[in-house]
Amino acid sequence: MSRMEHHIHTAAPVEINRRSAARRQSGRRRGLRWLGAACVLLLLVGLAAYAFHRPLLRGFASALTVDDAVAPADFLYVLGGDVNTRPFHAAALFRRGFAPRVVVPRTEDRPASEGGFYPIDAEVVVRILQHQGVPGSAIAMLRISGGVTSTQDEGRVLREYLQTHPAQRVIVVTSAYHTRRARWTLRRELEGLPVDLRMASAPDDRFDASNWWTREAGFLAYVSEMLKFVHTLLRG
Template identity: 40%
Template sequence: MITFLARLAFRLVKLILVVAVLLGVAWIFRESLLRTAARTWVVDDPVLKADAIVVLGGGRDWRPFTAADMYLAGQSTVVLVTQPEKSPSQNLLQQPSEAEINTTVLTKKGVPSTAIRPLGQNVTSTRDEALALRDWVIAHQAKDILIPTDPFHTRRARWIFQRALEEPAQLYMFGPFPTLATQRRIGGGTRMDSSPFKLNWRKACITC
Protein backbone atom coordinates (compact mmCIF):
# COMPACT_ATOMS: atom_id res chain seq x y z
CA MET A 1 0.00 0.00 0.00
CA ILE A 2 2.80 2.38 0.95
CA THR A 3 4.64 1.56 -2.29
CA PHE A 4 1.51 2.26 -4.33
CA LEU A 5 0.98 5.61 -2.61
CA ALA A 6 4.64 6.50 -3.13
CA ARG A 7 4.39 5.73 -6.87
CA LEU A 8 1.16 7.76 -7.11
CA ALA A 9 2.78 10.71 -5.32
CA PHE A 10 5.84 10.48 -7.58
CA ARG A 11 3.66 10.52 -10.71
CA LEU A 12 1.68 13.44 -9.35
CA VAL A 13 4.85 15.40 -8.69
CA LYS A 14 6.09 14.65 -12.23
CA LEU A 15 2.77 15.82 -13.67
CA ILE A 16 2.92 19.04 -11.66
CA LEU A 17 6.49 19.68 -12.80
CA VAL A 18 5.59 19.08 -16.47
CA VAL A 19 2.60 21.42 -16.23
CA ALA A 20 4.74 24.04 -14.47
CA VAL A 21 7.41 23.82 -17.20
CA LEU A 22 4.78 24.12 -19.96
CA LEU A 23 3.17 27.11 -18.27
CA GLY A 24 6.58 28.70 -17.82
CA VAL A 25 7.44 28.25 -21.50
CA ALA A 26 4.03 29.60 -22.50
CA TRP A 27 4.56 32.64 -20.28
CA ILE A 28 8.03 33.34 -21.66
CA PHE A 29 6.81 33.13 -25.26
CA ARG A 30 3.34 34.57 -24.59
CA GLU A 31 3.78 37.53 -26.95
CA SER A 32 4.78 35.31 -29.88
CA LEU A 33 2.01 32.82 -29.12
CA LEU A 34 -0.61 35.57 -28.90
CA ARG A 35 0.62 37.19 -32.12
CA THR A 36 0.42 33.85 -33.93
CA ALA A 37 -3.07 33.20 -32.58
CA ALA A 38 -4.10 36.73 -33.53
CA ARG A 39 -2.88 36.36 -37.12
CA THR A 40 -4.74 33.05 -37.39
CA TRP A 41 -7.87 34.75 -36.08
CA VAL A 42 -7.83 37.50 -38.71
CA VAL A 43 -9.90 36.93 -41.85
CA ASP A 44 -8.55 38.55 -45.01
CA ASP A 45 -10.63 37.59 -48.06
CA PRO A 46 -9.65 38.62 -51.60
CA VAL A 47 -11.19 41.97 -52.47
CA LEU A 48 -13.48 41.57 -55.48
CA LYS A 49 -16.23 43.62 -57.06
CA ALA A 50 -19.39 43.47 -55.01
CA ASP A 51 -22.97 44.70 -54.91
CA ALA A 52 -22.24 46.83 -51.84
CA ILE A 53 -19.58 47.91 -49.36
CA VAL A 54 -20.78 48.04 -45.75
CA VAL A 55 -19.47 50.56 -43.22
CA LEU A 56 -20.14 49.16 -39.77
CA GLY A 57 -20.53 51.29 -36.68
CA GLY A 58 -17.38 52.01 -34.70
CA GLY A 59 -13.90 52.40 -36.10
CA ARG A 60 -14.68 55.71 -37.75
CA ASP A 61 -10.96 56.44 -38.14
CA TRP A 62 -10.47 53.55 -40.58
CA ARG A 63 -13.70 51.83 -41.68
CA PRO A 64 -15.19 54.69 -43.74
CA PHE A 65 -11.74 55.59 -45.10
CA THR A 66 -11.16 52.05 -46.34
CA ALA A 67 -14.70 51.85 -47.73
CA ALA A 68 -14.10 55.08 -49.66
CA ASP A 69 -10.84 53.71 -51.09
CA MET A 70 -12.65 50.55 -52.16
CA TYR A 71 -15.41 52.55 -53.81
CA LEU A 72 -12.96 54.78 -55.66
CA ALA A 73 -11.08 51.66 -56.79
CA GLY A 74 -14.27 50.45 -58.45
CA GLN A 75 -15.03 47.63 -56.00
CA SER A 76 -18.71 48.63 -55.83
CA THR A 77 -21.15 51.37 -56.77
CA VAL A 78 -23.01 51.33 -53.45
CA VAL A 79 -21.79 52.08 -49.92
CA LEU A 80 -24.13 51.09 -47.07
CA VAL A 81 -23.66 53.00 -43.81
CA THR A 82 -25.18 51.38 -40.73
CA GLN A 83 -27.20 53.68 -38.49
CA PRO A 84 -26.16 53.11 -34.85
CA GLU A 85 -28.31 54.43 -32.05
CA LYS A 86 -27.08 57.77 -30.74
CA SER A 87 -25.58 57.67 -27.27
CA PRO A 88 -27.04 59.73 -24.41
CA SER A 89 -24.03 62.08 -24.51
CA GLN A 90 -24.45 62.62 -28.26
CA ASN A 91 -28.10 63.52 -27.74
CA LEU A 92 -27.35 65.77 -24.77
CA LEU A 93 -24.49 67.63 -26.47
CA GLN A 94 -26.21 67.55 -29.87
CA GLN A 95 -23.20 65.88 -31.44
CA PRO A 96 -23.36 64.26 -34.88
CA SER A 97 -24.14 60.57 -34.90
CA GLU A 98 -21.60 57.94 -35.88
CA ALA A 99 -23.48 57.40 -39.14
CA GLU A 100 -23.33 61.12 -39.92
CA ILE A 101 -19.59 61.19 -39.25
CA ASN A 102 -19.01 58.13 -41.44
CA THR A 103 -21.11 59.64 -44.22
CA THR A 104 -19.17 62.91 -44.02
CA VAL A 105 -15.86 61.03 -44.22
CA LEU A 106 -17.08 59.15 -47.29
CA THR A 107 -18.17 62.31 -49.11
CA LYS A 108 -14.97 64.16 -48.14
CA LYS A 109 -12.99 61.25 -49.58
CA GLY A 110 -14.85 61.55 -52.89
CA VAL A 111 -17.76 59.14 -52.64
CA PRO A 112 -20.84 60.81 -54.18
CA SER A 113 -23.82 61.15 -51.84
CA THR A 114 -25.98 59.32 -54.39
CA ALA A 115 -23.88 56.18 -53.81
CA ILE A 116 -24.30 56.25 -50.01
CA ARG A 117 -27.33 54.47 -48.53
CA PRO A 118 -28.41 54.13 -44.88
CA LEU A 119 -28.58 50.61 -43.47
CA GLY A 120 -30.81 49.75 -40.54
CA GLN A 121 -32.09 52.10 -37.87
CA ASN A 122 -30.85 52.60 -34.31
CA VAL A 123 -28.71 49.45 -34.43
CA THR A 124 -26.90 48.63 -31.20
CA SER A 125 -24.78 45.58 -32.06
CA THR A 126 -23.05 43.70 -34.85
CA ARG A 127 -26.02 41.31 -34.88
CA ASP A 128 -28.43 44.21 -35.47
CA GLU A 129 -26.24 45.33 -38.37
CA ALA A 130 -26.23 41.78 -39.78
CA LEU A 131 -30.04 41.56 -39.63
CA ALA A 132 -30.35 44.95 -41.34
CA LEU A 133 -27.96 43.79 -44.06
CA ARG A 134 -29.99 40.60 -44.53
CA ASP A 135 -33.11 42.67 -45.24
CA TRP A 136 -31.18 44.81 -47.74
CA VAL A 137 -29.66 41.77 -49.47
CA ILE A 138 -33.06 40.14 -49.86
CA ALA A 139 -34.72 43.35 -51.09
CA HIS A 140 -31.98 44.03 -53.67
CA GLN A 141 -31.15 40.40 -54.52
CA ALA A 142 -27.50 41.12 -53.79
CA LYS A 143 -24.91 38.39 -54.26
CA ASP A 144 -21.58 39.76 -52.98
CA ILE A 145 -20.93 42.05 -50.02
CA LEU A 146 -17.65 43.67 -48.92
CA ILE A 147 -17.21 44.49 -45.23
CA PRO A 148 -14.02 46.34 -44.26
CA THR A 149 -13.37 46.22 -40.52
CA ASP A 150 -10.49 46.09 -38.10
CA PRO A 151 -8.47 42.86 -38.23
CA PHE A 152 -9.46 41.27 -34.93
CA HIS A 153 -13.16 41.90 -35.56
CA THR A 154 -13.22 40.05 -38.89
CA ARG A 155 -13.76 36.46 -37.73
CA ARG A 156 -16.45 37.25 -35.16
CA ALA A 157 -18.20 39.59 -37.60
CA ARG A 158 -18.15 36.97 -40.35
CA TRP A 159 -19.66 34.37 -38.02
CA ILE A 160 -22.45 36.74 -36.96
CA PHE A 161 -23.21 37.92 -40.50
CA GLN A 162 -23.19 34.42 -41.97
CA ARG A 163 -25.67 33.24 -39.35
CA ALA A 164 -27.96 36.18 -40.07
CA LEU A 165 -27.75 36.01 -43.86
CA GLU A 166 -28.20 32.23 -44.10
CA GLU A 167 -26.30 32.12 -47.39
CA PRO A 168 -28.33 34.48 -49.65
CA ALA A 169 -25.11 36.40 -50.39
CA GLN A 170 -21.35 35.85 -50.27
CA LEU A 171 -19.49 37.85 -47.63
CA TYR A 172 -15.96 39.13 -48.07
CA MET A 173 -14.35 40.32 -44.84
CA PHE A 174 -11.39 42.63 -45.30
CA GLY A 175 -9.24 43.64 -42.38
CA PRO A 176 -5.49 43.49 -43.01
CA PHE A 177 -4.74 47.15 -42.43
CA PRO A 178 -2.95 48.31 -39.25
CA THR A 179 -4.64 50.70 -36.83
CA LEU A 180 -3.58 52.71 -33.82
CA ALA A 181 -5.47 50.19 -31.68
CA THR A 182 -3.54 47.20 -33.02
CA GLN A 183 -0.01 48.57 -33.10
CA ARG A 184 2.44 50.06 -30.62
CA ARG A 185 5.65 51.78 -31.55
CA ILE A 186 8.50 50.36 -29.47
CA GLY A 187 12.11 51.42 -29.96
CA GLY A 188 11.69 52.15 -33.65
CA GLY A 189 9.91 48.84 -34.30
CA THR A 190 6.27 47.87 -34.42
CA ARG A 191 4.68 45.28 -32.16
CA MET A 192 1.14 44.03 -32.56
CA ASP A 193 -1.05 44.65 -29.52
CA SER A 194 -3.03 41.50 -28.74
CA SER A 195 -5.60 43.26 -26.54
CA PRO A 196 -8.19 43.74 -29.33
CA PHE A 197 -7.73 40.08 -30.28
CA LYS A 198 -8.40 38.94 -26.73
CA LEU A 199 -11.44 41.22 -26.48
CA ASN A 200 -12.99 39.91 -29.70
CA TRP A 201 -12.17 36.32 -28.74
CA ARG A 202 -14.06 36.77 -25.47
CA LYS A 203 -16.98 38.37 -27.33
CA ALA A 204 -17.04 35.46 -29.77
CA CYS A 205 -17.20 32.98 -26.88
CA ILE A 206 -20.08 34.91 -25.34
CA THR A 207 -21.89 35.10 -28.68
CA CYS A 208 -21.56 31.34 -29.14
Protein backbone atom coordinates in the same frame (compact mmCIF):
# COMPACT_ATOMS: atom_id res chain seq x y z
CA MET B 1 -0.44 -19.11 28.11
CA SER B 2 3.06 -20.42 27.35
CA ARG B 3 6.06 -18.20 26.78
CA MET B 4 6.07 -19.22 23.10
CA GLU B 5 2.40 -18.24 22.64
CA HIS B 6 3.02 -14.91 24.33
CA HIS B 7 5.91 -14.20 21.93
CA ILE B 8 3.77 -14.97 18.90
CA HIS B 9 0.93 -12.71 20.06
CA THR B 10 3.25 -9.78 20.79
CA ALA B 11 5.30 -10.17 17.61
CA ALA B 12 2.30 -10.10 15.25
CA PRO B 13 1.20 -6.49 16.04
CA VAL B 14 4.79 -5.31 15.74
CA GLU B 15 5.09 -6.89 12.30
CA ILE B 16 1.77 -5.34 11.20
CA ASN B 17 2.90 -1.90 12.38
CA ARG B 18 6.14 -2.25 10.46
CA ARG B 19 4.30 -3.17 7.27
CA SER B 20 1.87 -0.28 7.73
CA ALA B 21 4.73 2.15 8.26
CA ALA B 22 6.49 0.80 5.18
CA ARG B 23 3.35 1.25 3.09
CA ARG B 24 2.95 4.82 4.33
CA GLN B 25 6.56 5.59 3.56
CA SER B 26 6.22 4.05 0.10
CA GLY B 27 3.05 6.08 -0.49
CA ARG B 28 4.85 9.27 0.51
CA ARG B 29 7.69 8.48 -1.88
CA ARG B 30 5.22 7.92 -4.73
CA GLY B 31 3.46 11.15 -3.84
CA LEU B 32 6.75 13.04 -3.86
CA ARG B 33 7.65 11.50 -7.22
CA TRP B 34 4.29 12.56 -8.70
CA LEU B 35 4.69 16.04 -7.22
CA GLY B 36 8.18 16.30 -8.65
CA ALA B 37 6.98 15.14 -12.06
CA ALA B 38 4.13 17.65 -11.97
CA CYS B 39 6.53 20.46 -11.08
CA VAL B 40 8.86 19.49 -13.92
CA LEU B 41 5.90 19.34 -16.33
CA LEU B 42 4.67 22.77 -15.23
CA LEU B 43 8.18 24.14 -15.61
CA LEU B 44 8.45 22.73 -19.13
CA VAL B 45 5.02 24.09 -20.05
CA GLY B 46 5.98 27.48 -18.66
CA LEU B 47 9.27 27.50 -20.57
CA ALA B 48 7.50 26.44 -23.76
CA ALA B 49 4.83 29.10 -23.30
CA TYR B 50 7.51 31.73 -22.76
CA ALA B 51 9.55 30.54 -25.71
CA PHE B 52 6.58 30.31 -28.08
CA HIS B 53 4.23 32.95 -26.64
CA ARG B 54 4.67 35.27 -29.60
CA PRO B 55 3.70 32.68 -32.23
CA LEU B 56 0.82 31.52 -30.04
CA LEU B 57 -0.51 35.04 -29.53
CA ARG B 58 -0.10 35.86 -33.20
CA GLY B 59 -1.95 32.65 -34.03
CA PHE B 60 -4.76 33.64 -31.68
CA ALA B 61 -5.11 36.99 -33.47
CA SER B 62 -5.02 35.30 -36.86
CA ALA B 63 -7.81 32.95 -35.79
CA LEU B 64 -10.07 35.97 -35.21
CA THR B 65 -9.17 37.62 -38.51
CA VAL B 66 -10.61 37.14 -41.99
CA ASP B 67 -9.41 39.30 -44.88
CA ASP B 68 -10.61 37.88 -48.19
CA ALA B 69 -11.88 40.93 -50.09
CA VAL B 70 -9.79 40.40 -53.22
CA ALA B 71 -12.44 40.95 -55.92
CA PRO B 72 -14.86 43.80 -56.70
CA ALA B 73 -18.30 43.77 -55.10
CA ASP B 74 -21.67 45.43 -55.58
CA PHE B 75 -21.17 47.58 -52.50
CA LEU B 76 -19.16 48.05 -49.32
CA TYR B 77 -20.93 47.58 -46.00
CA VAL B 78 -19.28 49.48 -43.14
CA LEU B 79 -20.12 48.07 -39.72
CA GLY B 80 -20.63 50.46 -36.84
CA GLY B 81 -17.85 50.85 -34.35
CA ASP B 82 -14.34 52.21 -34.62
CA VAL B 83 -14.77 55.38 -36.67
CA ASN B 84 -11.00 55.91 -36.64
CA THR B 85 -10.33 52.90 -38.85
CA ARG B 86 -13.36 51.41 -40.61
CA PRO B 87 -14.60 54.35 -42.71
CA PHE B 88 -11.04 55.23 -43.76
CA HIS B 89 -10.44 51.69 -44.99
CA ALA B 90 -13.81 51.66 -46.75
CA ALA B 91 -12.95 54.92 -48.52
CA ALA B 92 -9.59 53.49 -49.60
CA LEU B 93 -11.32 50.43 -51.06
CA PHE B 94 -13.82 52.67 -52.84
CA ARG B 95 -11.04 54.75 -54.39
CA ARG B 96 -9.33 51.56 -55.55
CA GLY B 97 -12.50 50.53 -57.38
CA PHE B 98 -13.62 47.64 -55.20
CA ALA B 99 -17.25 48.84 -55.21
CA PRO B 100 -19.31 51.70 -56.67
CA ARG B 101 -21.18 52.52 -53.46
CA VAL B 102 -20.89 52.37 -49.68
CA VAL B 103 -23.72 51.34 -47.36
CA VAL B 104 -23.75 52.43 -43.72
CA PRO B 105 -26.23 51.14 -41.10
CA ARG B 106 -27.57 53.88 -38.87
CA THR B 107 -26.20 53.31 -35.37
CA GLU B 108 -28.04 53.61 -32.07
CA ASP B 109 -29.30 57.01 -30.96
CA ARG B 110 -27.76 58.20 -27.71
CA PRO B 111 -28.89 60.96 -25.33
CA ALA B 112 -26.03 63.18 -26.48
CA SER B 113 -26.94 62.73 -30.14
CA GLU B 114 -30.67 63.08 -29.54
CA GLY B 115 -29.98 66.39 -27.81
CA GLY B 116 -27.89 67.55 -30.74
CA PHE B 117 -24.70 67.68 -28.70
CA TYR B 118 -22.85 64.96 -30.57
CA PRO B 119 -23.49 63.16 -33.88
CA ILE B 120 -24.13 59.43 -33.96
CA ASP B 121 -21.32 57.20 -35.23
CA ALA B 122 -23.04 56.58 -38.58
CA GLU B 123 -23.12 60.31 -39.31
CA VAL B 124 -19.44 60.57 -38.45
CA VAL B 125 -18.74 57.65 -40.80
CA VAL B 126 -20.56 59.42 -43.65
CA ARG B 127 -18.59 62.63 -43.05
CA ILE B 128 -15.30 60.74 -43.08
CA LEU B 129 -16.24 58.89 -46.26
CA GLN B 130 -17.05 62.15 -48.01
CA HIS B 131 -13.88 63.78 -46.71
CA GLN B 132 -11.90 60.82 -48.06
CA GLY B 133 -13.30 61.18 -51.56
CA VAL B 134 -16.53 59.16 -51.58
CA PRO B 135 -19.31 61.30 -53.12
CA GLY B 136 -22.55 61.62 -51.19
CA SER B 137 -24.43 60.10 -54.13
CA ALA B 138 -22.46 56.87 -53.61
CA ILE B 139 -23.34 56.59 -49.91
CA ALA B 140 -26.53 55.01 -48.55
CA MET B 141 -27.49 55.07 -44.88
CA LEU B 142 -29.86 52.34 -43.73
CA ARG B 143 -32.25 53.93 -41.27
CA ILE B 144 -34.24 51.94 -38.73
CA SER B 145 -36.03 52.99 -35.60
CA GLY B 146 -33.54 53.38 -32.76
CA GLY B 147 -30.61 52.37 -34.95
CA VAL B 148 -28.56 49.17 -34.85
CA THR B 149 -27.06 48.10 -31.53
CA SER B 150 -25.19 44.91 -32.46
CA THR B 151 -23.64 42.94 -35.31
CA GLN B 152 -26.79 40.83 -35.33
CA ASP B 153 -28.87 43.98 -35.92
CA GLU B 154 -26.53 44.95 -38.75
CA GLY B 155 -27.14 41.56 -40.32
CA ARG B 156 -30.91 41.98 -40.12
CA VAL B 157 -30.75 45.45 -41.66
CA LEU B 158 -28.49 44.18 -44.42
CA ARG B 159 -30.92 41.35 -45.17
CA GLU B 160 -33.78 43.84 -45.58
CA TYR B 161 -31.64 45.99 -47.86
CA LEU B 162 -30.60 43.04 -50.03
CA GLN B 163 -34.22 42.03 -50.53
CA THR B 164 -34.84 45.34 -52.32
CA HIS B 165 -31.28 45.83 -53.65
CA PRO B 166 -30.06 42.35 -54.74
CA ALA B 167 -26.31 41.88 -54.85
CA GLN B 168 -24.00 39.04 -55.82
CA ARG B 169 -21.12 40.09 -53.59
CA VAL B 170 -20.79 42.41 -50.59
CA ILE B 171 -17.56 43.50 -48.94
CA VAL B 172 -18.00 43.96 -45.19
CA VAL B 173 -15.58 46.46 -43.67
CA THR B 174 -14.80 46.15 -39.98
CA SER B 175 -11.89 45.95 -37.55
CA ALA B 176 -9.50 43.03 -38.08
CA TYR B 177 -10.24 41.41 -34.72
CA HIS B 178 -14.00 41.60 -35.42
CA THR B 179 -14.01 40.07 -38.90
CA ARG B 180 -14.50 36.39 -38.06
CA ARG B 181 -17.33 36.91 -35.58
CA ALA B 182 -18.93 39.44 -37.92
CA ARG B 183 -18.83 37.00 -40.84
CA TRP B 184 -20.28 34.20 -38.70
CA THR B 185 -23.10 36.43 -37.46
CA LEU B 186 -23.92 37.99 -40.84
CA ARG B 187 -23.97 34.64 -42.60
CA ARG B 188 -26.53 33.39 -40.10
CA GLU B 189 -28.70 36.46 -40.63
CA LEU B 190 -28.41 36.23 -44.43
CA GLU B 191 -29.03 32.49 -44.63
CA GLY B 192 -30.93 31.62 -47.78
CA LEU B 193 -29.88 34.71 -49.72
CA PRO B 194 -27.60 34.16 -52.75
CA VAL B 195 -24.93 36.66 -51.73
CA ASP B 196 -21.17 36.20 -51.37
CA LEU B 197 -19.87 37.92 -48.23
CA ARG B 198 -16.25 39.03 -48.23
CA MET B 199 -14.46 40.57 -45.27
CA ALA B 200 -12.10 43.55 -45.36
CA SER B 201 -10.14 44.02 -42.14
CA ALA B 202 -9.48 47.67 -41.37
CA PRO B 203 -5.91 48.20 -40.07
CA ASP B 204 -5.31 50.02 -36.80
CA ASP B 205 -2.09 52.01 -36.47
CA ARG B 206 -2.03 51.39 -32.69
CA PHE B 207 -1.67 47.60 -32.86
CA ASP B 208 -1.94 44.57 -35.12
CA ALA B 209 -1.74 40.78 -34.92
CA SER B 210 2.01 40.91 -34.24
CA ASN B 211 1.92 43.11 -31.12
CA TRP B 212 -1.65 43.41 -29.83
CA TRP B 213 -0.77 41.99 -26.40
CA THR B 214 1.84 44.72 -25.83
CA ARG B 215 -0.69 47.56 -26.22
CA GLU B 216 -3.50 48.16 -23.77
CA ALA B 217 -5.98 49.00 -26.53
CA GLY B 218 -5.01 45.89 -28.47
CA PHE B 219 -5.19 43.62 -25.45
CA LEU B 220 -8.64 44.89 -24.53
CA ALA B 221 -9.86 44.64 -28.12
CA TYR B 222 -8.75 41.06 -28.74
CA VAL B 223 -9.65 39.64 -25.33
CA SER B 224 -13.04 41.35 -25.42
CA GLU B 225 -13.65 40.04 -28.92
CA MET B 226 -12.84 36.50 -27.85
CA LEU B 227 -15.36 36.72 -25.01
CA LYS B 228 -17.98 38.20 -27.35
CA PHE B 229 -17.41 35.41 -29.85
CA VAL B 230 -17.81 32.76 -27.15
CA HIS B 231 -21.02 34.46 -26.01
CA THR B 232 -22.28 34.56 -29.60
CA LEU B 233 -21.60 30.85 -30.08
CA LEU B 234 -23.24 29.91 -26.79
CA ARG B 235 -26.26 32.04 -27.58
CA GLY B 236 -26.61 30.30 -30.93
